[in-house]
Amino acid sequence: MLPGEPAAQREVLREAVGWLVEHVDQPQVLAARCAELGPVVAQLGVVPQRLDNLAVLFVDMLRANPPGVPVRRDQEEAWATTGRLVARWLADGAAAAAHEPVSWSAPVLAHERRGQVGAELRVRTYLPYPCLPGQLAVVESVLLPGRWRHCWAVPDPAAGNVGELHVVPHGIDPVGAALVERTAAGDVLRLRPVYGQPAADPMSARPLLVVAGRDAVAPVRALLGMLRATGDPRAVTVFWPAAVERDLYRLADVAAEGTVVIRGRFPAGHDEDWTGHDAFVADEPAAVAQVRARVVAAGVPEDHVRVAAG
Template identity: 30%
Template sequence: MGDLATVLRESWGLVDDRRDRVAERFYARLFLDDPQLRDLFPVHMDVQRERLVGAIVAAVRTFGDRERVDAYLRALGRDHRKYHVRPEHFGRVKTALLEAIRHHAGEDWTGVHEQAWNDVYDFIADRMTAGAADDTDPPYWHAEVLSHERRGPDVAVFTCRPLQPLRFRAGQYLSVECGYRPRLWRTYSVANAPRPAGTLDFHVRDTGGWVSSALVRLLRPGDMLRLAAPMGSMTLDPHSRRDVVFVTGGTGLAPVKAMLDELTRYNRTRWVHLFRGERRGDGFYDRAHLDGIAARYPYLSIVRAASDDPDFPGEHGPISEVVGRHGPWRDHDFYVAGPAPMVQATLHRLAEMGVPATRVRYDAFTGAE
């Protein structure tokens, strides 16, 4: 598997500077071979092309980790049931994808590269197909919006209730589709632990994207959503007795609130530290609610930091640096959620401080389009 991963990285390097053209050629070939597949995709394909390239790059970078990739692909197969993907679609996608990469690699493409991509794609298709076949849940859940509140100029918090039971763990995310943007699915973390009533809270920031703007500015109580299968492994370790550190930025607060919700139901021995970073002081939405939780549960402490607001009364600087001023943290479990640059900076800082990577779980796409 390690040699195969090396060949993948080498072959993708032949086309990495033409990744956009690879995506364009892939979709053109796919829809030419099977025009009916076009109906499975959104009307506007710009974001879809970017997501395809991102998925390929992620696969190339991580394929050497067999156990992690296997679990992820099974979950991805379950998730893709929402697109009405059938086993026969995988062969058509393979033909179009390899043709697009082969075309743009040109004369540097070799038989070794061809075989590697064939083997990798067959493995991906097998694991995704197995994950979809093993899933007994529906492809997606219909859910009614019960409430919708603006918590700032560009942030909304809404609650919905699936019409059928939806099982998930605190810290997981799922894909959401709304009627205002049909066939466009975006991932958002659930902001609460499972409840007897089955309701789900979501935090969405309007990033200017198609879906986030609709969920913040158009969504109303009574609207219907479609929710796909929960994914993600940033969940509390049920066997750990170590103290907990949450590091969040933006709507990365959502999965952390879910895990805090879970901890309030049973925690008696673990100290919990929440570090929350924003650019400016007025960006700390839900502040009063979090302070209320801290008042009820003395084991929770909250540190807020603004990176671009000299008048903010709390700490200053990127939240990754603020975490580094505290500690020591070697005997703690870390959960990091928020914009990808913040997450990467925090992971780097934790590594510098000697925090074992096995004690750090993270979510680097919360609220992303």
């Protein structure tokens, strides 16, 4: 479940074991944090029987670090007991997931304002947060507990469990306003499982039409980056009403060769035939239904159109 790069794995494990050592004499704290992780572990497909291996793994870790230092029997027994307790508390938390929504803790690593009303938040989850381009993260701000909002999510597989959340408040939007105006690096957000379909059907070979609103550059960048990284050969045409010409490079610099990026709203003319295409529409909630209708009217079958509103 940990990031693929060995250096990233070691860093996450070092932090986790360090936290465990600091809090092992506070079982109430340890139990509560394990219970929080339990539902996420279950969501990621780890069965309770696998958690029982933690006792063995903790002892193996003790013997290997540092190399050559003898380990006493009582130390082994202490670590094995700790492993069994952690496994039990994780399993208890996983069992509770049947009654409560799963959530990930996501510390904010960086917060950057975009334009006059938007912001990009770089966040980290210690366990993977499954998310594909086009899907929306469901986010709670610590400032407004119990209130959740959909946000554009930009996963970054190369960065391990680090990704971006892009927020542009619309209308009366207290959570969006809190994320943009009152959130800073060091704050901790909570994420629930993603909402919506991925932008592109991985089993399709049809050309792809992408129609994005001005504030929807985040999911489109994520989609184009994924298609290039996976070597997806399908033809892609993007309509995006960029404010200025240089904004187009925010898409072009991540797109595969041959991707057509058109600065403008869809449709640009009346002669295009989009029959035989898949489509992805990303826009603000008030506009996405109208844009979808225009895409269907241009020839894309309704069941080949995927939408996201953020």
